[in-house]
Amino acid sequence: MPPYGLGSLRSHGAYAKIRPRNDVNLILRYNIFVKKILLFLVFFIGTIVVKAAAIKDIANNLPQMKSVSCTFKQQKTFGNTVLNSGGDFQFIENKGVVFKTKYPIQSTTTYSSASNKQINEIILAISNKNYSYLEKNFDVSFEKLSGGSWNLDLTPKNSAIKAHLKSIFINGDSNIKRIVINSVNNGKTDISFVCGK
Amino acid sequence: MKKFLRFLYIFVLLILIILCAIKPPAVETNILKAIIPSETELVDLSGKYSSKVNVLIESDDIENVYAATDLFNQEVDKSDIKSVSADVNKILEVYKKHRGGLLSKNYETLLLSGKFDEVKNQSLQKLYNPLQILVLSPQEDPFFLLTDFLENLGGTSDIITFNDKYYKILNYEFDDNIALSPSQLNKKVEKMVNIQRKLSDNDVKIYLTGAPIHSYFASSRSIIEINIIGIFSILFVCSLCFYYFKTLKILIPMLLSLLAGCIAGYCMTGIFFGNIHILTFVFSTTLIGISADYSLHYFVSKTPDKTPEETINNIIKSLTCGMLTTCSAFLILLFSKTLLLKQIALFTISGLFGVYLFLILFYPILCAKINSNSKKIPQINFKGKKILISGIIILSVIGLWRLNYNDNIKSMYVPSKELVNAEKIFSEVSRAKSKTSFIIVEGKDLEDCLEKEEKISDILNLTEYQAMSRYIPSVQKQKQNKNLIERLYSTEKTDYVTSPQKYPQTPDLVFSEENFPFLNNFIYEKNKTIMLLYDFDSPELIEGIEGVKYFDIQKDVSNIVKTCRQNCSRLFIPVFALLFVILAIIFGVKNSIKIMLPSMLASLFVIGLTGILGIDINLFHILAVFLLIGFGLDYSIFRFNGSKQVNDAVFMSCITSVFSFMLLSLTGFKLISSIGFVLSIGLLTSYILSIFLISKD
Known part of the structure; x- marks a missing residue:
C-alpha cells in the first residue's frame, strides 16, 4: 500500500465528486451567501461587539x-x-x-x-x-x-x-x-x- | 555479462529517478479526473464548491445560538479562509446610480403586458406596508422599482426557526492553496471538529457538513482501517515465512525487489503522464503481491544443493511467462481511453519488469548467504473435483443471470450515521433544493453571455435559479426596461408624491469586479458564465441554443462511469485473446487453454457471486478482474511449469494475497472493498481450480 493512505482519496473535493447530493447543499449555501449579500443591501444588518x-x-x-x-x-x-x-x-x-x-x-x-x-x-x-x-x-x-x-x-x-x-x-x-x-x-x-x- | 546488466539496471533506475526529481509528478486526488480527464468543465463544476464547510448551530434557546456562534467565530482559524468582502453601501450606491434600467421579473412581465395600473397597485401596497423598508424615498422612486428589484433577489433570516429550535448557519470556504492540499485541509478541518466538540453540550448542538468534513472523517477512518490491515497483513506474511522458511532474512530481498519495482513504476508513470492519480497507486498494489510471488517462487525452488544461479535457471521460464502474460493483460489497458487504466497499465508493466529484472540479476548475489529450511506444506487430497468445478460453473451461470449494475458514483461512499444526520438537518433547515444543475453559457463577450442567460430564463420560465444576469441585467435588457419604466412614468401618476416625477435617466449598469466581487463566482472563464438551476429537469428545452451546455453532475458522472465500465468489460475479450496467443506460442494450444481456464472461470465465478449475493457490480469490480487475471495466470503458469515444490510457493502467494485482500474487502470505502472482494474470492477460486485443472502429469 502506498504511503499516502487511502484517506487521501477522500480529500480535495473527492467527496463532492462521488456524492453529488452534497453538491446540492454546497451550492445552496453558495446561493444563500449571494442572497445574503443582497439581503444586506436591503436590510442593512450590522454586527458590532457591544457591552452586554x-x-x-x-x-x-x-x-x-x-x-x-x-x-x-x-x-x-x-x-x-x-x-x-x-x-x-x-x-x-x-x-x-x-x-x-x-x-x-x-x-x-x-x-x-x-x-x-x-x-x-x-x-x-x-x-x-x-x-x-x-x-x-x-x-x-x-x-x-x-x-x-x-x-x-x-x-x-x-x-x-x-x-x-x-x-x-x-x-x-x-x-x-x-x-x-x-x-x-x-x-x-x-x-x-x-x-x- | 550479468555484471554489465546489473550496472545497466542501476544506471537506468538512477536516470529515471533523476528525471523524476527534475520534474516531480504531482499526485492527482480528484477521483473524477481519473475517469473523465477530457470533461474538464464537468470536473471543474463539481469541484467548484468542494472546499466549503457549513456549520449549523442548534439550540432550544436563541441566546445559546448567538453565544455559540460568537465563540465558534472567535475560535476558528480564519487565516486560510476565503473572504469576499463586499461593501454593501457601495454596492447599493452602484445600484442607485444605474437604477434606470433595473426591473424585477415580475414588474417587467406586468409592464410588458401593459398592466401599468397593477404596478401602481403593488407600489401602493409597499407604501402602506408597516414593515416595509424602502431603498429610495418615494420622491426618488415613486413606484419603488429599485426596492422591488432588490427584494426579488431573495433574502434569508439571521436566525432560522425550525421544529421549535433555533439555528444559525455559518459558512467557511478554504483558500485554494489549502483546498488543493489534502493533508493541510484535513488539519484545518480537524481544528474545526475540535471546536465543534468543545462547544457542543446539552444546550447547544453543532453540526458540520460539506465536502471537507466528509473527506476528514472518511480519511481518518480509512487511515485507521489501512493501518490495522497493514499490521495484520505484515504479521501474517512474516509468520508464514517464518513457519515455512524458518528465517525472516528472505524478507530483505523481497522488500528490495518491491522497492525497485515501485521506483520503476512511479518514475515511468510520472515521466510519461506528468502526474500520477492516487487511484493508480491503489490498483498498482498488485505489484506487491506479484513481487512477493516471484520471490517466494525463488526461495521455494532454492534447495541447498542448488546454487543461486541454478535456482534462477530453473524458474526463469515460469517467471518470464508469468511476467509476459501479466504485462500483456495490462498492455491492452494502455489503449483504453481512460487515464486511470493507462496509468495503472504503465505503472504495473514498468514495475513488474523492474521486479523481474531485479530478481534475475540481483537475487543470486543478495540471496547467496540466505539459507532457508523450507518445510513441506501438506497437500490436500480432495476427491470431489468434478462436483466442485461443476458447482463453480453452475453458480457462475446463475449469478451472471442475476447481475445488477450500479454506476452511480454516489453509492461508492457511505458516510457515518452522524454525518448523514447532519446533512439531513442542514438540508431541512436551509431548505436545500433536492437537485441543482448547471448551465455554462458561452458568448462573444460578457454582454452576449448575459443576453443568453436572459433568453434561457425566459424560455424555461425560471424562478428558482441563480445567474449573474439576475444581479446585472444585459445592456439590451436594461434598454428594454428603460423604455418600459419611461412608459410607466408617463402613464401612471402617484398622488403621494408632490414633487414632479421624473424618469431616472441613468447610465447602463455593467459588471466590474471592484463593485461586485461576489459575482465572480458566476464567471467560469473569459466569455463563459455559470447558471445554477434548482429542481430543473427539462434540459431538452434549451437544446439548440448556441454556446449553451447543460450539466447534471450526478447524472453525467454516472453516465461516464457507465461508459467506462462498459469499455473496460469489452477489453476482456482482446485481453484473453492476446494471452491465449502468447500462451499458445509458449505452451501449445491445449496447454494454454488449461492454463487460462482457472483465471477465466474464477473471473466468471466472482462476478457471478456478486449477482447471487445481490451486490451491484461497479466499475471497480470490473477493474479488479484485470488484476485477478494477472495474479491467477501466474499461479497456473508456475504450477504448470514448476517443480512440486512450486506448489508450496503458489499456495503461500495465494494465501497471503487472499488474506490481505479479504481484510481490504471489509473496509468502509466501497471502492477498496469492491477490489478486495473480487481479488480475495477470485484468487482463492483461481488457486483451487489451478490445483484441479493443472497437474504436472
Missing part, C-alpha cells in the same frame, strides 16, 4: 409576550405628505406579526415574506427577549414606566444601518402598544395598537 450587561437587564424587565390579536392604526409621514391607514394586527408567538391593512387599500403583510423579515425580526427579538440580536445591531435605551409600561429606544450602531434607519421607538406593557420607525428614505412610520378589546 446592561441589555441583559433590559431583557429581564421586558415581559414575555403571548400570541395576541389587535387592531392597528398607522401614520406614515414623509415630507409634507401624511398617509393614514389601519386594520387588524396579529402577533403569533415565536413566529412574528401579520398586518391586515383594511384602509385605504386592502393588503396583508405576513411575517414570512422576505421583504418584511427585518422589522419582523426586531419585533420578535423584543418579544422573545432576544437581547443578543438587539445588542448586535442597536444601542438600546430602556425606560420602565409606572403600571408595568415600558419604552424602548433602538438606535442603529453602524454607519451602514444609520444611513437608512434613524431609530425605532417601542412602547408596551404586556403587549407592544406603539412602534415608531424613523427611516431615512421612508420618513416616519407611527403604528399604535389596541389589543384585546
Whole structure:
C-alpha cells in the first residue's frame, strides 16, 4: 500500500465528486451567501461587539409576550405628505406579526415574506427577549414606566444601518402598544395598537 | 555479462529517478479526473464548491445560538479562509446610480403586458406596508422599482426557526492553496471538529457538513482501517515465512525487489503522464503481491544443493511467462481511453519488469548467504473435483443471470450515521433544493453571455435559479426596461408624491469586479458564465441554443462511469485473446487453454457471486478482474511449469494475497472493498481450480 493512505482519496473535493447530493447543499449555501449579500443591501444588518450587561437587564424587565390579536392604526409621514391607514394586527408567538391593512387599500403583510423579515425580526427579538440580536445591531435605551409600561429606544450602531434607519421607538406593557420607525428614505412610520378589546 | 546488466539496471533506475526529481509528478486526488480527464468543465463544476464547510448551530434557546456562534467565530482559524468582502453601501450606491434600467421579473412581465395600473397597485401596497423598508424615498422612486428589484433577489433570516429550535448557519470556504492540499485541509478541518466538540453540550448542538468534513472523517477512518490491515497483513506474511522458511532474512530481498519495482513504476508513470492519480497507486498494489510471488517462487525452488544461479535457471521460464502474460493483460489497458487504466497499465508493466529484472540479476548475489529450511506444506487430497468445478460453473451461470449494475458514483461512499444526520438537518433547515444543475453559457463577450442567460430564463420560465444576469441585467435588457419604466412614468401618476416625477435617466449598469466581487463566482472563464438551476429537469428545452451546455453532475458522472465500465468489460475479450496467443506460442494450444481456464472461470465465478449475493457490480469490480487475471495466470503458469515444490510457493502467494485482500474487502470505502472482494474470492477460486485443472502429469 502506498504511503499516502487511502484517506487521501477522500480529500480535495473527492467527496463532492462521488456524492453529488452534497453538491446540492454546497451550492445552496453558495446561493444563500449571494442572497445574503443582497439581503444586506436591503436590510442593512450590522454586527458590532457591544457591552452586554446592561441589555441583559433590559431583557429581564421586558415581559414575555403571548400570541395576541389587535387592531392597528398607522401614520406614515414623509415630507409634507401624511398617509393614514389601519386594520387588524396579529402577533403569533415565536413566529412574528401579520398586518391586515383594511384602509385605504386592502393588503396583508405576513411575517414570512422576505421583504418584511427585518422589522419582523426586531419585533420578535423584543418579544422573545432576544437581547443578543438587539445588542448586535442597536444601542438600546430602556425606560420602565409606572403600571408595568415600558419604552424602548433602538438606535442603529453602524454607519451602514444609520444611513437608512434613524431609530425605532417601542412602547408596551404586556403587549407592544406603539412602534415608531424613523427611516431615512421612508420618513416616519407611527403604528399604535389596541389589543384585546 | 550479468555484471554489465546489473550496472545497466542501476544506471537506468538512477536516470529515471533523476528525471523524476527534475520534474516531480504531482499526485492527482480528484477521483473524477481519473475517469473523465477530457470533461474538464464537468470536473471543474463539481469541484467548484468542494472546499466549503457549513456549520449549523442548534439550540432550544436563541441566546445559546448567538453565544455559540460568537465563540465558534472567535475560535476558528480564519487565516486560510476565503473572504469576499463586499461593501454593501457601495454596492447599493452602484445600484442607485444605474437604477434606470433595473426591473424585477415580475414588474417587467406586468409592464410588458401593459398592466401599468397593477404596478401602481403593488407600489401602493409597499407604501402602506408597516414593515416595509424602502431603498429610495418615494420622491426618488415613486413606484419603488429599485426596492422591488432588490427584494426579488431573495433574502434569508439571521436566525432560522425550525421544529421549535433555533439555528444559525455559518459558512467557511478554504483558500485554494489549502483546498488543493489534502493533508493541510484535513488539519484545518480537524481544528474545526475540535471546536465543534468543545462547544457542543446539552444546550447547544453543532453540526458540520460539506465536502471537507466528509473527506476528514472518511480519511481518518480509512487511515485507521489501512493501518490495522497493514499490521495484520505484515504479521501474517512474516509468520508464514517464518513457519515455512524458518528465517525472516528472505524478507530483505523481497522488500528490495518491491522497492525497485515501485521506483520503476512511479518514475515511468510520472515521466510519461506528468502526474500520477492516487487511484493508480491503489490498483498498482498488485505489484506487491506479484513481487512477493516471484520471490517466494525463488526461495521455494532454492534447495541447498542448488546454487543461486541454478535456482534462477530453473524458474526463469515460469517467471518470464508469468511476467509476459501479466504485462500483456495490462498492455491492452494502455489503449483504453481512460487515464486511470493507462496509468495503472504503465505503472504495473514498468514495475513488474523492474521486479523481474531485479530478481534475475540481483537475487543470486543478495540471496547467496540466505539459507532457508523450507518445510513441506501438506497437500490436500480432495476427491470431489468434478462436483466442485461443476458447482463453480453452475453458480457462475446463475449469478451472471442475476447481475445488477450500479454506476452511480454516489453509492461508492457511505458516510457515518452522524454525518448523514447532519446533512439531513442542514438540508431541512436551509431548505436545500433536492437537485441543482448547471448551465455554462458561452458568448462573444460578457454582454452576449448575459443576453443568453436572459433568453434561457425566459424560455424555461425560471424562478428558482441563480445567474449573474439576475444581479446585472444585459445592456439590451436594461434598454428594454428603460423604455418600459419611461412608459410607466408617463402613464401612471402617484398622488403621494408632490414633487414632479421624473424618469431616472441613468447610465447602463455593467459588471466590474471592484463593485461586485461576489459575482465572480458566476464567471467560469473569459466569455463563459455559470447558471445554477434548482429542481430543473427539462434540459431538452434549451437544446439548440448556441454556446449553451447543460450539466447534471450526478447524472453525467454516472453516465461516464457507465461508459467506462462498459469499455473496460469489452477489453476482456482482446485481453484473453492476446494471452491465449502468447500462451499458445509458449505452451501449445491445449496447454494454454488449461492454463487460462482457472483465471477465466474464477473471473466468471466472482462476478457471478456478486449477482447471487445481490451486490451491484461497479466499475471497480470490473477493474479488479484485470488484476485477478494477472495474479491467477501466474499461479497456473508456475504450477504448470514448476517443480512440486512450486506448489508450496503458489499456495503461500495465494494465501497471503487472499488474506490481505479479504481484510481490504471489509473496509468502509466501497471502492477498496469492491477490489478486495473480487481479488480475495477470485484468487482463492483461481488457486483451487489451478490445483484441479493443472497437474504436472
